[in-house]
Structures are given as structure tokens and as C-alpha cells.
Amino acid sequence: MVVKGRARVVSQNPLAGIRRKSATPRREFPDGDYTREVLLPEASRAEALVGAAVIDIYRAHVVHLAEQRVIEPAVAGRSLARLAEPLPAGSESFDLPLSSLEGRIETATSAEVTLGQSAEERLVAATRMTVRQEILDLTAAMLDLRTAIGDLAGQHLTTLVLATEHGQVVQPTSLGHYLVGQIGPLARATTRLSEVYARVNRSPLGAVSGMSTAMPVRRQRTADWLGFDGVIDNTFDAIAATDDLTEAPAIVAGVAVELSRLVSDLNYWARDDVGLIVPGDEYIHHVRIQPQRRDPLVLEHLRVSFATQAAMPQLLTSQLLGRQMLGTMTSRLAATTTVVDLLRDAATTYRLLARVLSTLAIHRAMVAHRSHRGFSTSSELADLLAIDFRFPANQARSLAERVVLEWTESGGEASTLTSEFIDEVALREVGREVGIEPEMLAKCLSPKRFIERRDAPGGPAPAAVTAQLDRATFSVNHDRGWWRERVEMLAAARGRLDARCRDLVADPAGALSREVRE
Template identity: 25%
Template structure:
């Protein structure tokens, strides 16, 4: 009503007011809006742009509202958003002088500031959750550094690893998700306040002061960009989409590994259900639902990109519709992260089954070829050909990898037209033994227990440093 009484002769219909209202999503920015108004009013006072007593009355009313909370605000169909609701509250206490709070400020730069204030808090919040998950996952992995497992490519048996090495792969992915959010934070934490509607103001405001008061790293240096830029929202939602994609991959593995065919893990009953008709069933329902819910953030990203793709500079009311998608992305990501972390950390690995899989299907064959290259200086492609035929013949004879001998290898080499290799029997046996195979991979980033321990130490150091910042 305050705004419309000047330029417009008619009030919006209740339907139109409700349709354009942003109040539901504005709940998230309630405290940020108070903080923004407070910093701006304090700056106006310090720069002597408004009377000191008037400023003090406004500041007192804002502090009172902060203590009383969102529920004391009065909402009716004429209140378009949280900014008007707060201004009405201050007006009820201070009187018409509350209007001085809006000097040299627009709702355009105000809402842009509020959203950035809340977004940076939400980034830090979910980053703390990521660090907690990483920390606990490293602890879990430390129990499995010598527990041999099979690694997959194309979901086919590839090469032996350890359970710890596999878990640490997820830790590294989470670390990148954390770092992406940190990088985004730098672009979120810039101050639009002072841009006003789109061209700043003729009042001698102090943007450095409001930037300091609000804890921003700097201010946006173009007022048009200041009110219109929402690429930080795109970036944040993309980061969350990446996080949820990685969490979905964890769910997929848990679902596969818990099947009878894999038999690699035992899911905690707390995250499973049974069938309404088949009493023997133990279904990984929570992992399935989490896998599905993780995709929602992808939809939010596409929605926001589509909203922004054809907007001219500067402010358009379309921007209001972006904010709910941003908040929802954080809400869903945080929920999926919470349930997936608890679910994975509760899993029990069947170490005997993991070892059995690691010894099947000649997953150790690559090292037999490597030994030929090292010991007999033959080209890797030649060794690859010999070992490929070894696998074919051994499989046809229903032999296991541990049944292969140096003599068997020599017979195959001669059949292919190569000289005998005369490899020491112990080297052949060690190469084809899953545990020894893993221990030989003492390259940084590899699955050897010493290398996994090094990676764990580095992650623990990273987590400690981030928590201290």
C-alpha cells in the first residue's frame, strides 16, 4: 500500500497479489534482510545522510524485530514481499520516518544482497556436512586397507584394489565438491548493496562500510550487474548438482553390492524394507529413493538456466522466481547428503566375498604382462598378446589364475611364435595373487596400503585446515 498509493490508483486484486508474492521463499531471507537494513541505516547515519536520532530509532526497531522473529510480521494481500513487511513493522514503531531507511537503497539491490548473505551461510553449512562425511569415511576406510576387493571398468572385473582404496575414491570426489563450493563462495561473497535500482545513487554513500559491516570480501563494481547478476545461483546449484551426482553413484553401488549376485555388503536394516508379499526380501529402498531424489537438483539447475537465458539487463521480476529453486537445491542436497552418509557408514563389508571376487576372472593378468616387460624386456603389446592367450587357454581348461605356472606361460608363448620367457615361479605366483598384486602398486594414488595411508593422511590434514579457517 505504501508503494502503490503514489503512482497507481488501484490496488492489485488478491489473486494477482498472491500470484506475484514471494513471501513463502522470503522466509529464508528474513534475518538477512534485517541485517542488510541495519548495515545500510548505520552507514546512512555514519555518513550523516539521515538524522542521527531517526537512524537510531530505525536501528532499535530492527533489533527489536530480530529478537521477536518472523511470526510478528503482519501479512495481508497488499504486502508483496518480506522487504515491505519489515518496512511496515518499522513504520508501526517509528512512524513515517521509517521511510528514511530506504534512502539511497532499492529493493533491487536489497534482495540481491539478502540472497547472497543467505547463500553464503548455506554453502558453509553444507560444506561442514561434507567435511564430516569425508572425515568419517576416511575412518571407515582405515579398517580396510588390506582388505582386497575387485575394481571395475565397464562394470566388468578389472584389477584388484582394496575396500579402503575404493572408499577413498569417493572421499576424493567429495573433496572436489567441497572445493567447488569454496570457489563459488568467492563470487557469492560480493556486495551488491549500493547499486540501488540499477544506477547507484546521488547520495554520498559509503559502500566500503556496508561491505565491511556485512562481512563481504568486496563490492560489485557495476551497478547494473549488481542488481541483475544471479550467475552465483547457477554456480551454487551446479555445485550441488555435482555433489548429488556423486552421492547418487554411491547409492548405485550400494544397491548393486547388496544383491545376492555381488554379495559384497550387508546393508543395515534401518535403511531397508521388505516386500509386502515376499517375506525373504530385503530391499535397499532408502538408497533407491536417495538415488532418485538426487536428480531433483539437476532439474533445478536447468530451470534456473532457462529463466536467466533471455533476460535483458537489469532487474526483471523473473529473478524473484529463481530464489525458491536455489533454496530447494540446498534443502534437497543437504537431505540426500545426510541420509547417504549415514547409510554408507553403516554398511558391513563381506571381506571374504571381496577377496573371492578379486581372485576371479584373471583380474591380476595385467601384472603378469608387466612382469614380462620388466624381466624380459619385451614390448608391452607382445606381453599383452601372450597373457591374453594365457587367459583364454586357462579359462577353457577351467583353471584359476593361481593355477597358472611359468611353464604354462612358456607353452603359450611358444605356440604364438615367441621364445620361452622362463619367468621365476615366485614372480608369476605373486603377480597373480590379488593381495600381493595390490601391495606392488606403491605409486602415489595407488591401492597399496602405504599409498592409501598417505592419501588418508593428506585428507585428514585438509579437513583439519578447512575446519580451522
Template identity: 25%
Template structure:
């Protein structure tokens, strides 16, 4: 029986109970040691430097604290197991420091800080690194797509609406369309990085402290661009988490749609993309099969990225606006896993799209099928013959229905057919020359005359491509600046931690 006596026999009657250890505290400790040990040491160093500079602790105290932190930093936390003697990693490291420099001096480090602001600072430090991983993989894939677009400026193909062939376009026009959504994703992640890259340190428990600390200094030493100014917001605000989850879900949802097209294009029926051998698997029984397994395995990774990010909203809704464990170690790894699957997907797709072959001939053939240039025939009746578009649309629609009914194709449209149907609709015949009809039905001409901003005409696509390449170059430079900024702050922290002993 699961009785009080039975539970107390297993768990004991003092903190922490065995069940609490196994189900909560030990898994949380594993997350802490895997992700937060190094950030915790950096935060502690920055705090010690600031306390010294503000004359809250002496140089001797600061030096001993920093020396002890350096020794702890050299310990491999990977082998550490949860010890019920300490509630969590914070208290375990604090105990290590006490053993090294004495309890009184170690305790000086905890002036004007709390686990609350330390934890959130750790979360922000780790998450900004994860965001930079995404940005790097995202920019690489964008570069791959822009190279593919450049190679296919004149690769005419059908554009699809409602999954049906609609009008001629080019593969470059299609690729650029998806790349542009990735460019907006980049902008979202830049905004996200700027949201995350603010320091909560100094908020302490939630209302700051009576000590004369310098919040800006710890932010500077840890590479933050500024502060979460309101201390209550610094502890309670978790929209940096939901913003991250949103950006990941938006990007991966678009990516999943692009992957749907890609897998369709790899089918024998479409026969548009041919994957290189490193990215296909042969059936165990059917020797002719070339299964696009690299893409099939990537598709669920994208789905998992979306699912893990969505967990953030599921966990956070209806929680109090204050310090609450729901935002902490059990939530954060969902974002890390979402990032992991996202980066995997981008890396896989970057390799696949760099090496795939495009069947340009089949795309060109299909651009001549299905009457997809009929819009231009209707447009000619408007531009050259002065008809309203509704009349031209009706005439062209009847022409297409007539051809379909009689098993004919667009090339079978004749001046006489146009004259007969226009006579039926308008009461007068419209005369078009054979050359005019052929030009209207030519998919290359269809594409070439669509020079309106954003259209598929090669001259316009080349302009867009050139602009996108310039934008990507600027985006990559911004990523480089983020990386260099964090590296510079690490050097600044180490230099500041080299405190001269008092005379």
C-alpha cells in the same frame, strides 16, 4: 466465456488483480516471509547505521528507525498472509515502520537504496547460509568415508572398468578415489561461498546514488568479505546463482554414480555391503527380504537436487542482463530445494556408511577370479624376460583364452602352458618358475607392488589417507571461520546499532 468483462469482474480494474495476487504475488510473499524477513531487517539496520555515520541522517532519526526495526523483528512473520494493500513484503514492513515512527522518519531509511540492491543482498545472505549447510554435511560425509578407508587399507577387491572386473585394488583405494572428488567439491563450494559473499548494497537501482554513502561499511556490518564493485554488475550479474547450480549439479552427479555402486554392492549377488537394521525395510509379504530402502529413497533425492539446480539455467537463459524478476523469488527456492535434498542425502549416507558391514572375505575371493591379475603376468614377461609389452600381452591373452575355453582358472596356469604358447608366438619357449607364476597371480602381491604415487599399495594408500585427513581438518577449520565470521558480524551490527542520542 472467458471474456474481458468476466476477467474484470473477477480481477477488478486496479492493481493488483485477483489472479495476479493468487498466482504470483501471494506465493512470492510466502517466499519472502519465510526466507527474507530477517535478512531484510539486518540490511535495514546496517543501512541506518551507515546513514548516521555518514551524517546523512541524525542520531535521533537513526535511533527511532532502529528501535522500530527491532519491534518489527520481534513479530512472527509466519502467520502473516499476503495483503493486497501492499505490493510485497518490503512495502508491508515499510508501512509497519511508518506506523511505529511516522512516515517522514521511516522514509529517511530509504535514502540511497532500492528494492533492487536490497533483494539481491537478501538472496546472497540466504544463499551463503545454504552453502554452509552443504559444506558442513559434505565434510561430515568425507570424515565417514575416510574412517571407512582407514579400516580397509588391506581389503583387497576387484577394481571395475566398463562394469567388468579389471585388476585387484583395495576398498580403501576405491573409497579414497570418491573422497577425492568430494574434496574437489569442497573447493568448488569454497570458491562459490567467496563469490556469493560480496555485497551489492549501494548499487541502489543500478547506478549507485548521489548521496555520500559508505558501501564498505554496510558490507562489513553484514559479514560480507567485500563488494560487487561495479553497481551494474551488482544488480544484473547472476552468475553467483549459476555457479551455485553448477557446483550442486557436479557434486550430486558424482554422488549418484557412487550411489549406483553402493546399491549394487548391497545386492545379494554382490554381497559386499550389509546395511544395519535401522536402514533396511522388510517386505510386506516376503519375510526374508532386507530392502535397502534408505538408499533407494536417497537416490531420488540426489536426482531432485540435480533437477532443481538445473532449473536455474532453464529460467535464466535468454533473460536481459539487467534488473529482471526472473532472478528473484521464483528462482531462488529452486537452489534452496537443491540444497535441502543434497543435505538430506549426505546425512543419510553418513549414517549408513558409519554402520555398514563390509564382506571382506567375498571381496578377497573375487580378487582371485576372472583372471584380473593377468596384467602382472604380462608385466613379469616384460620385466624379467625382456619381451616387448605387445608380445607379452598377446601371450597372456592366449593363455587366458585357452583356460576359459577349457573351463579352467588362473590357478591352473603352468610353466608348460606358458612355454607352449610363447613358443607358438615367439618361436622360442619362455620359462617361468611355479613360484614366479604364483606371485604374479597373487592379488595381494599385485596390490602390494603398486607403490607408484596414487596406487593401491597399503603404504601408498596410508600416505594418501594421512594427507586427506590433514586436508579435511583444514577444511573444517575454514568452515568454522566462516561461521564465526558471520556471528562476529551480527555482534558488530548490534553494537553499531546502539547509537548514542545527541546531546
């Protein structure tokens, strides 16, 4: 098409000729409500949870950069001096959970302190450092609980209790034997915690964002400064994996299931209509309008705590499920918060239970009286008939069952059963009398003798329980030694890092020269 002698150019752009609207202002990150409701609380939680560990990671990294001659000694000295002081306020960066804290650190020091390191690896390392400390605190609380249970068990080697199943009497045992049975799961859990600690206490530093770095870094050197036992071999694994967060909660949940049995039994024994135990007055609630009530609500608090702890691994799994590739710092931070809260709550609960056990008053006479009820030793009668009087095993059991049923239906108790009644039933059922001497029958049905005869390893006889307590005490001392070694190792690593930082602050060039000579 020609217009006034010139060809008209037709554009191939379908948007050509469309009148554009005036440009609107470009939206800036972050949105105000998003910052106030999500990002700022997340940053505050991150700093409260791992802030101290992050600063230590910066200190160790600055030392390492100086030793590798990546930064000048003077820069390292100034940066370490600033890191020893309170950080300035004012960073408004919320790109990542730790951006605000790290922005203030860079403002106080230098951008060079971040060379060869990423925010991701710092967060992973800081969460591992935080969780390892919580594992040690939890281990200490568990050791105290094992000691408290053992002390109480040692006081009740001959205190009789009735073991029940489905609410029905099974056989008598001693309170000491029952309590030592609670120590086993705790001892195994302590062993598992020590194994988890070894896996948690591995350094991800040097992984950067998962693909390592081309800079000259010595990963083990930084790990040593921070008290790690070693480094995570694969750098992708170091950033992406979260199994370091899921193992300890699973152990706590297992312990909660086991200790809930103990608390449930204590709750039953403390009932007003049972009255076998009473916690100390400091744990008894009083109702002023019902003065007869003395409620051991502390046991209900313990029950609720254990129920919550048993359920927490499911919440943690939900927080971590579906992460992709390297995961996200947000999900790891949320999961770490859940783990730390759980481990702290568990440690508090173990210590509370230990204190409650130390105050228990046991009504021994009432316990002994009730242990003679319900034919709890009826299996001994069957054994007596089979072994001493040569009845066939099935016939002995059937005869013992018939004796117990008929005597109970007539309103009798085990302590009042007579040899004459046994002969009467035996004559009718098997055609001959038994002829048990009254003294032999009394010994056979005695709960005290029942326990004393069971002196095989692991049994309820006082000597057997004493041996179990000796082994339990040895185990506690061994585990406490492991715990003490780990606490001292972390303190020693912290001391070495502090000393190295002081040297670099006081004489940067001289400190590095001395290292070369050494």
C-alpha cells in the same frame, strides 16, 4: 454555413458529436484472483526466505544513516527499537515481492529509514546473505562426508575389490584405494565452493536501483555491518547480474555426477546375488509378505536425489534466461528459491550418505574370494614374461592372452593355473617352454601381491593409500579451518551490529558523539 445569422462551427475532432457512454468504475490493482494465486504466495515465500536478512539490512542502513547525519539520532534509536520487536501485521501492498514486509517495517519505524536505498538492492543483498549461509552449511556437510569416506577407507587398506569397466573385470585394488578415489572430487568441489563464497559475499548496497545515489553513503561501512567481504564495484552489475546464483548449483551438479558412481557401486555390491556389503539395519526395509527381502532402499533414495541435483542447473538457467537490462525482482526471487532448495537438499543428501557409510558391513572373506576370479592379474603374467623371461613385449602379451583364453575355456581359474599348461601353450605358440616356477607363478597371479607391488604415489599399496589418507585428512582440516573462520566472521559482524544498535537505542546522541571522539 450560416444558421440564423451565425456561422456554424465545424469541429475538427472526429469523435465530436458522438454520445459518450456512462463511465465505468476504474479497475484497481491488484486483481483479487491475481493476489490470491500469485502475489500473496510470492510475498510469503519472499518473507520466509529472506525476511530476517531484510530486517538486518534495514538495521545496518539505519545505523549508517544516523552516522552520516542523514536522519536524527532520536529517529534512528526509535526505529532500531521497533525493528527489534515483532512487526505489526496488516500491510496489503503487493507491488513488489517484499512490499508487504517493507510496508510493515515502515509502519513500525519511519519512512525516513528508506532514504538512499531501494527495494531492488535490499532483495539482491538479502538473497546473497541467504545463499552465502547455505554455501557454508553445504560446505560443512561436504566436509563431514569427506571425513566419513576417509574413516571407512582407513579400515579397508587391504580389503580386496575388483575394479570393473563396462561390467568387465579390469584389475584388483583395495576398497580403501577405491574410497580415497571418491574424496578427490569432493575436495576439489570444496575448494570451488570457497571461491564461490568469496564472490557471493560482496555487497550490492549503495547501488539503489542500479545507478547509485547522490546521498552521502559509505558502501563499505554498510557492507562491514552485514559481514560482507567487500562491495560490488559497478552498481549496475550489483543489481542486474545473477552469476552469484548459478555457480554453486553447477558445483552441486558436478558432485552429484561423481557421487552417483559411488552409490551405483554400493547398489550393485548390496544386491542379494552379490552380497559384498550390507548397510546398517536402520537403513534396511523389510517386506512382510516376502520376508526373505532386505531392501537397502536408502541407496535408491540417494540415487534419486543425486539425479535430481544433477538436473537442477538447467531449471535455474531456464528461470533466468532472457532477462533484460536490470532484470526483475520476481525472477531473482524464484531463482534464489531454487538455489536454496537445491543447496539444502544436497547438504541433507551428503549427511545421509555419510551416515550410511558409517554403518556398512563389508564381507571381507567373500570379497577376497571373488577377487581371485576372472584373471584380474593377467597383465602381471604378460609383464613377467617380458621382463623376467625376456620375451618381446608383443609376443609376451600375445602368449599371456592365449594362456588366459585357453585356461578359462577349459573351466580353470587364475588360482589353479599351472606352469605346465603355460609351457604347453608357449611351446606351441613360440617354439619354446617358459619354465616358470610354481611359487613365482602363484605370486605373479596373487591379487594381494599385485596391490602390494603398486606402491608408487597414488597407487593401491597400503602404504601408498595411507599417505593419500594423510594428505586427505590435512586437506579436510585446512578446509574446515576456512569454514570455521567464515562462520566466526559472520557471527562477529552480527555481534558488532547488535551492539551498535543497542547503543543507539539506549543513547542515540551519545552513541554518535562517542563515535566522533573515537
